[in-house]
Amino acid sequence: MNFILNDVYNYLYFCLVKAVYITTMVCAVAVLVSFSVPNEENEKLTKEKLGEMLFFDPILSEDYSISCASCHKPEFAFADTSAFSVGVHGRLGNRNTPSAMNVASRDALFWDGRAATLAEQALGPIENPVEMNLPIKEAISRLNSSKYKELFIEVYGSAPDKENLGDALAAFEETLETSDTPNDRWLNDEPGGMTAQQERGREIFRVKGKCFECHFTPDFTGDEFRNIGLFNGREYNDSGRYSVTHNPEDIGNFKVPGLRNVAVTAPYMHDGSMKTLREVIDYYDQPHTLVPDALTRDSLLREPLNLTEQEKQDLEAFLHALTDDRFVKK
Numbered sequence: 001m002n003f004i005l006n007d008v009y010n011y012l013y014f015c016l017v018k019a020v021y022i023t024t025m026v027c028a029v030a031v032l033v034s035f036s037v038p039n040e041e042n043e044k045l046t047k048e049k050l051g052e053m054l055f056f057d058p059i060l061s062e063d064y065s066i067s068c069a070s071c072h073k074p075e076f077a078f079a080d081t082s083a084f085s086v087g088v089h090g091r092l093g094n095r096n097t098p099s100a101m102n103v104a105s106r107d108a109l110f111w112d113g114r115a116a117t118l119a120e121q122a123l124g125p126i127e128n129p130v131e132m133n134l135p136i137k138e139a140i141s142r143l144n145s146s147k148y149k150e151l152f153i154e155v156y157g158s159a160p161d162k163e164n165l166g167d168a169l170a171a172f173e174e175t176l177e178t179s180d181t182p183n184d185r186w187l188n189d190e191p192g193g194m195t196a197q198q199e200r201g202r203e204i205f206r207v208k209g210k211c212f213e214c215h216f217t218p219d220f221t222g223d224e225f226r227n228i229g230l231f232n233g234r235e236y237n238d239s240g241r242y243s244v245t246h247n248p249e250d251i252g253n254f255k256v257p258g259l260r261n262v263a264v265t266a267p268y269m270h271d272g273s274m275k276t277l278r279e280v281i282d283y284y285d286q287p288h289t290l291v292p293d294a295l296t297r298d299s300l301l302r303e304p305l306n307l308t309e310q311e312k313q314d315l316e317a318f319l320h321a322l323t324d325d326r327f328v329k330k
């Protein structure tokens with residue numbers, strides 16, 4: 001009998017210990033939660049965070065199907081993998097989606113430079129019929145009858161309007177700068193710089209290839225409009241900068257694109273017509289082969305470069321040294 005009683009006591013004691021243990025754990029978790037919840041609430045919402053939410057939110061498209069990130073895909077340095085991106089109702093544009101990274105210092109936006117600031121640029125795709133196709137007025141009224149109304153008031157002290165919408169998207173884009181690259185480390189004499197092949201490629205980029213004349217540091221663009229010969233008025237019929245200025249000197253001129261992360265932003269050029277970096281290099285080597293009748297091609301591209309196979313490979317290796325660590329597959 002005593003024996004059995006003992007067992008019962010032991011069992012009850014075990015239950016008690018377990019109950020105390022569980023209560024302690026529950027309390028600990030509750031304490032953690034009680035700390036973290038108000039913390040999250042107190043974390044100040046910034047323009048950048050608000051802009052990020054908007055960038056990924058299809059609320060800014062006619063049928064709630066497309067966000068900025070549908071075309072500017074984060075995993076491809078905020079560019080797209082197809083020549084022309086798909087907008088609302090499956091509509092296709094006629095220019096390749098450039099990277100929305102490293103745009104903070106640009107003098108002009110779009111391939112033809114028709115927007116002067118990021119805030120102005122950001123409203124373009126919302127209204128563009130082949131992109132998001134939503135009148136700005138409608139976008140603002142949608143935001144005003146959504147959770148965003150309070151968020152804008154919190155950040156800007158006023159309800160959503162054209163100005164603060166553009167400002168928030170621009171603020172987010174300005175955070176997308178990438179400088180963790182082998183080329184930057186090499187320039188700063190830090191460990192993890194370029195390979196010997198990439199160093200050779202850099203010399204070709206600078207001298208024999210003449211690339212540096214148009215693509216110079218820090219983002220490998222001088223923000224000029226130049227004509228590399230992808231306009232002949234026939235199968236290559238996008239006149240580029242000319243469509244904005246109507247100055248005959250601008251026929252076939254396009255904004256020199258920055259080259260940071262270029263290894264992950266294929267396809268290339270304003271029309272997405274070149275699929276690989278090798279194709280781009282072969283073009284610069286012999287521009288006349290692809291487009292013999294190009295109009296007003298830049299004089300820098302008058303003569304073929306006559307790069308050797310090794311030089312082409314070195315040049316391509318250098319272009320890979322402009323990729324930020326976050327896009328390098330481990």
Ligand code: HEC
Binds near residue numbers: 096111112131132
């Ligand atoms: C349907 C695809 C699509 C959507 C959606 C889209 N874009 Fe774009 N974006 C493009 C294309 C195509 C271009 C180039 C157009 C041109 O140059 O005429 C571009 C250009 C840009 C540029 C200029 C980059 C440069 O170097 O000149 C920025 C910045 C940008 N978009 C940001 C945005 C933002 C912000 C949104 C959302 C409000 C957005 N895009 C929505 C396709 C898209």
Ligand code: HEC
Binds near residue numbers: 230270
């Ligand atoms: C005369 C100025 C000029 C020179 C020289 C030049 N580029 Fe370009 N580059 C441009 C312009 C302008 C474009 C866009 C052309 C277009 O879309 O029609 C471009 C586009 C590119 C692109 C495509 C980028 C993208 O995002 O689509 C790459 C890659 C590139 N150049 C690399 C080079 C290399 C490598 C060299 C040297 C062999 C070079 N460039 C020489 C002006 C130049």
